[in-house]
Amino acid sequence: MSGQPSYAVVAEDDDGIRVDRWFKRHRPDVTHALVARWARTGALTVDGHKVGPGDRLQAGQKIVIPAVEVAAAPAIWKKAERRPLADDEVDYARSLVIHRDDAALVLNKPPGLATQGGTKTKTHVDGLLDALAFDRPDRPRLVHRLDKDTSGVLLLARSASAAGYFSKAFSGRTAHKVYWALVVGDPQPDAGLINAPLAKMPGTGGEKMTIDAANGQSARTRYRVIERAGTRAAWVEFEPLTGRTHQIRVHAAEALGCPIVGDAKYGGINAFLTGGISRKMHLHARSLTIDHPSGKPLEITAELPPHMAETWAMLGFAKEAPPPEPGVWDPMADTFGNDVPATARPARGGRGGPARARPSAKEAGAEHAKARRLAQRNSRRGARRSQGKKKR
Numbered sequence: 001m002s003g004q005p006s007y008a009v010v011a012e013d014d015d016g017i018r019v020d021r022w023f024k025r026h027r028p029d030v031t032h033a034l035v036a037r038w039a040r041t042g043a044l045t046v047d048g049h050k051v052g053p054g055d056r057l058q059a060g061q062k063i064v065i066p067a068v069e070v071a072a073a074p075a076i077w078k079k080a081e082r083r084p085l086a087d088d089e090v091d092y093a094r095s096l097v098i099h100r101d102d103a104a105l106v107l108n109k110p111p112g113l114a115t116q117g118g119t120k121t122k123t124h125v126d127g128l129l130d131a132l133a134f135d136r137p138d139r140p141r142l143v144h145r146l147d148k149d150t151s152g153v154l155l156l157a158r159s160a161s162a163a164g165y166f167s168k169a170f171s172g173r174t175a176h177k178v179y180w181a182l183v184v185g186d187p188q189p190d191a192g193l194i195n196a197p198l199a200k201m202p203g204t205g206g207e208k209m210t211i212d213a214a215n216g217q218s219a220r221t222r223y224r225v226i227e228r229a230g231t232r233a234a235w236v237e238f239e240p241l242t243g244r245t246h247q248i249r250v251h252a253a254e255a256l257g258c259p260i261v262g263d264a265k266y267g268g269i270n271a272f273l274t275g276g277i278s279r280k281m282h283l284h285a286r287s288l289t290i291d292h293p294s295g296k297p298l299e300i301t302a303e304l305p306p307h308m309a310e311t312w313a314m315l316g317f318a319k320e321a322p323p324p325e326p327g328v329w330d331p332m333a334d335t336f337g338n339d340v341p342a343t344a345r346p347a348r349g350g351r352g353g354p355a356r357a358r359p360s361a362k363e364a365g366a367e368h369a370k371a372r373r374l375a376q377r378n379s380r381r382g383a384r385r386s387q388g389k390k391k392r
Contacts, residue, residue, distance in 0.1 A: 010061045013138075013159040019044070020053035022063070025160070030068055038066055085131050093131035099300050103162040103293045105132055105140050108302040109154040111280055115145040125154065132156065143167050147246070149262070151305040152179070152285025162293055169290050170243070176289040179238040179248055180304070180321070182282035182311060183258040184271060186231040191224035191324075194251045198244045208265060209246045211254045219244040221251045224324060229315045233261065233273060237286075237321055248283065261311075276314065278307040 014022055019039075023030045032053065038044035039052045043066045046057065057063070085093075099106035107125070109115070114124040129139040140156040141163040157163035169175045197216030201208040210216075220241040227235045236258075238248045249266050253259040259267025262281040272279055284304055292298040304312065312319070 005067055006065045008063045008065060010057045010059050010063065012059045013161055014057060015059040015161050016164055017057055017160060018053065019046075019051050019055050019057060022057055027065070030065075034068065082127075082130060085128065089128060090131040093128035097132070098302060099298075100134070101158075101292075101294075101298075103158055104166070104298060105156040105158060106288075106298075106300045106302075107154045107156065109146055109151055109285075111149050111151040111305055111307070114148040115142065115154065121148075129156070144170050144243075146285055147249075147281075147283075149281035150179075150283045150285060151281075151308070152302045153177075153288045153300050154285070155288060155290065155300075165293050166290060173241065174291060176287075177240060177285065178287045179240070180226075180284045180286045180308075181236050181238060181248065181252065182261045182308070182315075183234050183236050183252050183256070184261055184267065184273060185233070185256075185258040186228065187223075187225055187234055187236060187256045187258045192222075194221045194223060194255045195219075196221075196251055196255045198247060198250055209244065209250050211250065217244060218242060219247050219251070221248060223251075223256075226321045227315075227317050229317075233277075233315065234258070235312075235315075235317050235321075237324075277311055280307045282308055282311065284308055 008026065010017075010022070014025070017025070020032055020035050023035050024032070035044065035053050039050070042050050044051060045064045046055075046061050096107040096109065097105060098108045109125065114121045116126045117124045126142060129142075133139045136158055138159075140158050141160070143155055143157050143163050143166040146152065146154055155166060157166050166175075196211045196219055197213055198209045198219040199212035199216035200206045201210040222239040222241065224237050225234050226237055236252070238252075240247050246266070249260055249263055253263065253266040253271075259271040260281065260283050261271060261273055261277065262279055263271045263283070285302065287299070287301045289297055289299045303309075
């Protein structure tokens, strides 16, 4: 090190950020190892007090930054320059906005647009964020994601402090998310709680998930059937209570035996309908209710994408779902009750009951097998009903 130390004042948007994260955001030329070394030697101070990499900063505090040799900064810390967006890209990104305030932006993400980029993904929400800065000096931040082929509500934070606030709401499970889907078949029962642990499917390189009652991570999804198109398909409302990868898609296909229309990954050829129904994924993040830094909850609803709106009209479905009946659940739907107390699963006729202990691997396996049989029964129910009607 050489030269003189520099100084920085913590901005409002950085209130509550860790010391090491502050350096990653504002001084990418300083490595985490260097920050840790400064902390050990006492060279790094905030308002005259020694701090560690994990300490939290407050707005208005003064950071003393030891001098660092610029030549010693590794090339990997240099920020990659983002290409300027074309006018049509800016217009497209801004056309997706359905809500804007000081802390949040909400998009109605169309199907086919990835949330973040990858090796073969060049167009994505993350790459369009420069168009959504509007009157702020920095671009908004992603705080959650949707699958590429899932449409609907996508929340962005307009500052670092808002990002931390919303992230806590998602991780603390206080955010209320509702999804609409069209599924193939005749899901039974009409409503319930799917409690089916999920794990990566062996042999897929982590690309697919599957129900694994013995080794999977807890995954719980409430659902209710809103309308049916005979026994051919059904409009189902899902409310994920946990946030596992592909949770709704796997629970629909494997626990209910009714894959989401257009979801070839988990439904194969059985995930498609004839008669002019679009082959695109029919899964839409319909609404989000989440605590807001202003103190008033943010409630947002996103309209269906064109292909789902056309399907709804074709099948004669209503444009709005009726409010759920409080306290009405079918115990048959809770076929994977392996880690939720009975008091958290109200059944028809009342609430309560003693909490159940987590079952052994053998018991979990038995419940898994029971659920598989229920899923198989659901997938064959439509065919049996059709044959019965023909006989009558």
